[in-house]
Amino acid sequence: MTRLLNTGRSTLNYPDRGATARRPLPAGYNHLHHRTRIGHGRAVFETAGTAVTTFEAHRSSGMRIRADNGAVRPGTRVRVGIGVGPLRITAPCEVIWTAYEPTRTGFAYGTLTGHPECGEESFLVEIDAAGAVWFTVTAFSRPNAWYTRLAGPLVPLLQRGYAARLGRRLRALARAA
Template identity: 85%
Template sequence: MTRLTAAAAVANGVTYPHRGATARRPLPDGYNHLHHRTRIGRGRAAFEAAGTAVTTLDAHRTSGLRVRADSGAVRPGTRVEVGLGVGPLRVSVPCEVIWTAYEPTRTGFAYGTLPGHPECGEESFVVEIDDAGAVWFTVTAFSRPDAWYTRLAGPVVPVLQRGYAAWLGRRLRALACAA
């Protein structure tokens, strides 16, 4: 995971120079940071179901977003477009998957913003099972406004992002429990 200059980042597709930073700590300065953790359930079946729902974007789809991706299960380079809003107020949010994790105790991915996204940054969605068998879902992000309307919204955007992370955790819990 290389750190790119701003110009090189844009030349490589993403709109920020800290490609892959959600896989490391600390998150880069100059952005709003988000870290939200939700307990999903317990046991290997819940872990597998939640991991599949995250990496196939079903968790996003069942949360009420319109999601298009150029592959089934995400992998680095997968292009994802999320539709937010309704009718003429719908905003397309283009992203690219930056990294993935398909491990025995950790499954997930991060996507980064592409030109046309109203924010600039990266967001990861990771499901983990701990030694006691508890399954956790964590959303980690760094972002800042990149469009006039997200700059105008100011401090409302991070509040909405935290709310969406919590909602996504609840939807993922329902999907894992149904499996």
């Protein structure tokens, strides 16, 4: 069962809270759906699920992550950093929903005031009936800062590249376990 949070204290910078848990994604945004097969079997599923929900997958891909809690839960505040020195961009987010289920593990976070984009992104590990383990990134976003507007169509390309990188890193993490 997917747990969705609505605390009323959030400063999300978009109105479509929880939309990555539903279809279709809202109109007026760039949409991303990237799926990667990361392995086979319950051990791979468990390892990958833990890596996603503790931000280990994000950190191993080069992101700097600061979070309120160790494992994600609705309401967890997250600051995602990319870049170095004066070129570092910090993006504040809040976990919107989580899934800790027998065949699905993951979460979605939404962008907060101050994020260079506005929208939501989910990271979900699933095991199918045949035992194949998949990692899916689903997102909807649009520019929210002058530099993301200036970058135009480059931003969705970078997001797709990052989703693919996360899938590769998660596959490697699961294989190493």
